[in-house]
Amino acid sequence: MRLPTRHLLGIETLHPRDISAFLDLAESYALLNRSGKTRRDVLRGRTLINLFFEDSTRTRTSFELAGKRLGADVINMSVSTSSVSKGETLLDTAATLNAMNCDLLVVRHKASGAPALLAQKVDAAVINAGDGMHEHPTQALLDALTIRRHKGTLEGLTIAICGDIAHSRVARSNILLLIAMGSQVRVVGPPTLIPSGIEQFGVSVFHDMREGLRDADIVMALRLQTERMSGGLIPSAREFFTFYGLDAAKLALAKPDALVMHPGPMNRGVEIDSQVADDVTRSVIREQVEMGVAVRMAVLDVLARTALRNA
Numbered sequence: 001m002r003l004p005t006r007h008l009l010g011i012e013t014l015h016p017r018d019i020s021a022f023l024d025l026a027e028s029y030a031l032l033n034r035s036g037k038t039r040r041d042v043l044r045g046r047t048l049i050n051l052f053f054e055d056s057t058r059t060r061t062s063f064e065l066a067g068k069r070l071g072a073d074v075i076n077m078s079v080s081t082s083s084v085s086k087g088e089t090l091l092d093t094a095a096t097l098n099a100m101n102c103d104l105l106v107v108r109h110k111a112s113g114a115p116a117l118l119a120q121k122v123d124a125a126v127i128n129a130g131d132g133m134h135e136h137p138t139q140a141l142l143d144a145l146t147i148r149r150h151k152g153t154l155e156g157l158t159i160a161i162c163g164d165i166a167h168s169r170v171a172r173s174n175i176l177l178l179i180a181m182g183s184q185v186r187v188v189g190p191p192t193l194i195p196s197g198i199e200q201f202g203v204s205v206f207h208d209m210r211e212g213l214r215d216a217d218i219v220m221a222l223r224l225q226t227e228r229m230s231g232g233l234i235p236s237a238r239e240f241f242t243f244y245g246l247d248a249a250k251l252a253l254a255k256p257d258a259l260v261m262h263p264g265p266m267n268r269g270v271e272i273d274s275q276v277a278d279d280v281t282r283s284v285i286r287e288q289v290e291m292g293v294a295v296r297m298a299v300l301d302v303l304a305r306t307a308l309r310n311a
């Protein structure tokens with residue numbers, strides 16, 4: 001597999017062939033993880049730094065686990081413990097990390113484009129673990145792997161992404177990936193939470209959940225990203241749930257075997273009802289977390305090999 005760059009900054013720059021190759025490798029890591037074995041030779045002697053300027057539970061821990069299962073030395077840095085809280089700029093931080101000869105740098109930042117900026121300044125391969133409202137490529141890859149495992153393909157599916165599309169990097173990366181792989185994507189939400197002009201990405205827009213979910217193969221609920229909202233974009237969480245919360249009645253309009261997905265963290269009773277989230281016959285939310293480790297192992301593996309080739 002030959003990537004166009006040595007970094008993974010977004011889905012936008014990936015060819016469908018690269019996406020499939022990542023997913024095939026991740027599938028083999030998912031099987032390895034289930035067998036309880038590790039492959040510590042893959043990243044032995046390599047240093048992985050997790051640099052998180054925003055909170056994270058799943059993404060940070062799964063990159064840590066992925067790095068460790070492949071034998072890397074893993075260091076977790078969060079802003080509260082780093083010099084950034086003492087006023088150091090992003091570029092000073094980059095220079096410091098560079099001096100440590102880090103091989104793989106996983107970055108989450110509230111500013112869109114921060115990982116791309118770091119990528120220009122460090123020798124390490126940079127992986128975007130979520131930048132503002134821009135992209136979250138490993139989330140889209142793990143969602144795709146979860147879908148492919150259940151539906152056998154990413155082509156010809158109807159996928160409804162519901163809720164706060166405007167502030168969601170998960171929505172953006174998923175739209176780019178799923179359209180590139182040949183699925184139909186619908187975005188469903190109130191006009192205030194759907195960016196104008198989003199149709200240019202090839203999606204169809206729905207403001208009524210009953211229409212948006214009709215005959216969908218996949219229903220993906222998204223959290224209200226209140227940390228990125230300015231002003232009241234919804235009347236109240238309770239009203240949002242009434243119209244846009246994913247509950248059994250709304251899900252009944254999708255295909256009988258439609259899968260329920262959510263990137264986490266979930267706000268139960270706001271964008272998703274517990275009954276639906278915990279229904280093991282429909283919800284693949286836990287499997288998404290499991291596939292997150294496998295996908296991140298594949299990404300670290302591929303980027304480390306790309307770096308070796310370019311060395």
Ligand code: ASP
Nearest residue numbers: 130136170223263264265
């Ligand atoms: N965990 C995802 C993200 O970092 C989704 C969310 O926070 O709602 O974008």
